[in-house]
Amino acid sequence: MKTWPFLIALLMLLILWWQAGQDPEKNASTPHAAPAGPLVSLPPADSPPDLTVVSPPPAGSAGESLPRARVYRLLADGERFSLEAVDEVQGDFRQPRAQPSGSGVLSCRLVSDTSGLLASTLVAAPVTQCNVLDPVTGGAVTYVRPTPQVMQIRLPRVEGADRLEIHADASTAEPAGPSRLLASIPLGAK
Amino acid sequence: MSGRLISLLLWLTVLSGGAQSTLFTVQNNGPRSQRINFVFLSEGYTAAQLPAFAGHVNTAINYLFSREPWQRYRSYCNVFRIEIASTQSGTDNGIAGTAVTTYFNSGFNTPGVTQLLTIDETGQNRAYALMNTHVPEYDVPIVIVNDRKYGGSGGSIAITSTNSSSAQITEHEIGHSFANLADEYDNDYPEYTPSEKPNNTAETSRSLIKWRSWIDATTPLPTPEDDDFGSAVGLFEGSMYRTVGQYRPHDNSLMRSLNRPTGAVNSQQIVISIYGRLSPLESYSPALLTQNVTQSLQTLEFSVDPKIPSLSPPLTVEWKMDGQTVSGATATSFSLLSDTFGNGTHTVAARVKDPTAYVRDDPADLLGETITWTLNLSGQLPETLAKWRTVYGPDAANPTQDGYPNLIKYALGLNPTQSIASNQQAYGGTVGSPPAMYQTLTVPRHLIRSDVSYLVQVSSDLTSWNSGVGHTMPLTDTSTELKVRDATPMGTGRRYLRLKISAAPP
Known part of the structure; x- marks a missing residue:
């Protein structure tokens, strides 16, 4: 008799599991992506974030052939940047196109110990100020404050990356002036 | 079967104390590498409340995609939602006015602005971790907070509440984070340094203003802030936290006031930003761009697959042979007899372009894409009568x-x-x-x-x-x-x- 609660619990789990598999909306239309299965264990809400753990790559046969990349999670405080975590991801990433540069755009570069450029990407700098006239409140409202923000940069996996450099691609004049080095972050420990 | 076994094991892990996340595809319009990927994350929904999240996402995207220029480009976008339950419902200082325990640690009044709804550093890290797991190709992350109090925030991750007006904040913030648009707000903030942006300039010379193609020749510069120019593109003084010396293209656009039209220059920049990420061309055939043809009378077939916007006009196609436009050839496929060229190296090119009226200035030609096939032809019949007579x-x-x-x-x-x-x-x-x-x-x-x-x-x-x-x-x-x-x-x-x-x- 003592085994009944366990069997009932197991039966309920099996039913839940079967229902999850039957949900047509769940991941139904992204066959190329085959992300990490519909259910993934993550830290509970009241536990400290495990920032340096490497996420599992997407599972499944389709996912195995997708390219891998590294993401660098930074804490941006104005023009100061510190590295929070390095993660590995796998996905259907697009080929870069000629994204417009200019004020508000950061050039993020992986460089070797001899300062050779290994990879680079342009990303939008985190917005640090946003005030807007708001008809709901009837006045100006601040919707971004100049406080530290987490941002993430995705770059190809390359061998020999010694540091991550963050450059401001912008100037207040046009055309944009030469880039300005904001941060040079060693990657040795990551 | 093994996938289901893994799922079951993970579910068991969840029951032992972990939080579970589930990915749902809301709108799938194509491969993630070929689409702008919107990702919505649930915040302040208890497990029992998570079914409501789908409706809140739909409300948000229906608003955004009813707005210009997103309306036309809905088919260029995928939408996903990641459901993860919070321990408690709502958010700090929300409708209930209390502090609650939620997955992304969100809260209003942070700090001191009633409508400012943010998630803390831990929450931001968690959001990125979730997206890395489920949709690492994300472009536009948005956290929906399950609280009816009006508010939101911008930044790398947009935050919005479930209040029906909060989507307007998100639309404005996407203008910043996705399209690099400036605030056209003009109250002075001396500590803020304005800069040149697609919709902000210090330039006052008509011929040098970056959005000059949108300014009617009869529009005075600077442009008066009156009803005559309320819907015009001009050069309105006061922008980017300066009352003087900085100029905006619109009197009162979305980037100045919520629930306003996007503005022509801002719409252009959003479209440019879409095409900065996506090609107008989905695919082409043959995939090999160099073709060697050694036999005569071969039919050579080419095709392109342009993107299809949700609203007209469709993208245009133009074919060229050796750089010369082929009159009337505007279909997505093109064929010719190999002998048309005769022997030698020749080219066939297809140019796909978005003819949208949203864009007048595209110096980098982001709205167009040209595919060129190089044909190395030998053994072909002579291509002119003069050569033919010489041979035959x-x-x-x-x-x-x-x-x-x-x-x-x-x-x-x-x-x-x-x-x-x-x-x-x-x-x-x-x-x-x-x-x-x-x-x-x-x-x-x-x-x-x-x-x-x-x-x-x-x-x-x-x-x-x-x-x-x-x-x-x-x-x-x-x-x-x-x-x-x-x-x-x-x-x-x-x-x-x-x-x-x-x-x-x-």
Whole structure:
């Protein structure tokens, strides 16, 4: 008799599991992506974030052939940047196109110990100020404050990356002036 | 089966104390690498409340995609939602006015602004971790907080509440994070340094203003803030936290006031930003951009697959041969006979472009994409009559004795060293029914030569031949077939049709 609660619990789990598999909306239309299965264990809400753990790559046969990349999670405080975590991801990433540069755009570069450029990407700098006239409140409202923000940069996996450099691609004049080095972050420990 | 086993094990892990996340596809319009990927994350929903999250996401995207220019480009976007339950419902300082425990640690009034709804550093890290797991190709992350109090925030991750007006905040913030638009707000903030942006400038010379193509010649600069120019593009003083010295293109756009039109210059920048990430071209065929053709009379086929916007106009296609636009060739596929070029290296190119009126300035040609195939041709028939004569002799020569002399074979794209096949011969027929029944002449061909003329003539006595209005009527005139009918109905005596090929005068 003592085994009944366990069997009932197991039966309920099996039913839940079967229902999850039957949900047509769940991941139904992204066959190329085959992300990490519909259910993934993550830290509970009241536990400290495990920032340096490497996420599992997407599972499944389709996912195995997708390219891998590294993401660098930074804490941006104005023009100061510190590295929070390095993660590995796998996905259907697009080929870069000629994204417009200019004020508000950061050039993020992986460089070797001899300062050779290994990879680079342009990303939008985190917005640090946003005030807007708001008809709901009837006045100006601040919707971004100049406080530290987490941002993430995705770059190809390359061998020999010694540091991550963050450059401001912008100037207040046009055309944009030469880039300005904001941060040079060693990657040795990551 | 193994996938289900893994899922079951993970579910068991969740039951032992972990939080579970589930990915749902809300709107799938194509491969993630070919789409802008919106990702919504749930915040402040208990497990029992998570079913409501889907509706809140739908409300948010229906608002965004009802707005210009997103309305046209909805089909360029995928939408996903990641459901993860929070321990408690709502958010700090929300409708309930209390502190609650939620997955992303969100809260209003942070700090000191009632409508400012943010998630803390831990929450931001968790959001990125979730997206890395489920949708690492994300472009626009948005956290929806399950609280009806009005508010939101921008930054790398947009935050919005479930209040029906909060989506307007998200739209504005996406203008910053996705399209690099500036605030057109003009109250002075001395600590903030303005800069040149797509919708902000310190330039006042008409010819140097970056959005000058949108400014009507009669619009005064600087532009007065009055009703006459309320919907115009101009140069309005006061922008990016400066009352003077900085200028905005719109009197009162979305980037200045919520629930306002996006503004022409801002819409342009959003479209440019879409095409900065996505090509207008989905795919093309053949995939190999260099083709070696060693046999004559080969049909070479090319095709492109442009993106399809949700609203018209569709993208345009233009084909070029050796850099010259092919008149009338605007379909997504294009074919030609290899002999059209003759031997040597030649090119066929397809250009796909978005003709949208949202964009007037596209210096980097982001709205267009050109695919060029290089053809290395050998063993082809000569491409001009002059070369043909050099190789195969005079026009009247008929080395195969099949009744089709050199000139005819040149005009029809036939090999002069081979007898004509039965399916390549011209043939007669009829069209219509009595009393409006006519004789026809059909001429199969492989191409249309530009240095010869093709003329179908009609006669009643084999002596006098006529063509044109009142005598013949063309039915088809393509590169593969010329079909002409007699203008006189049958039953009025003998009628004859013939094809006359003439060399064009040099």
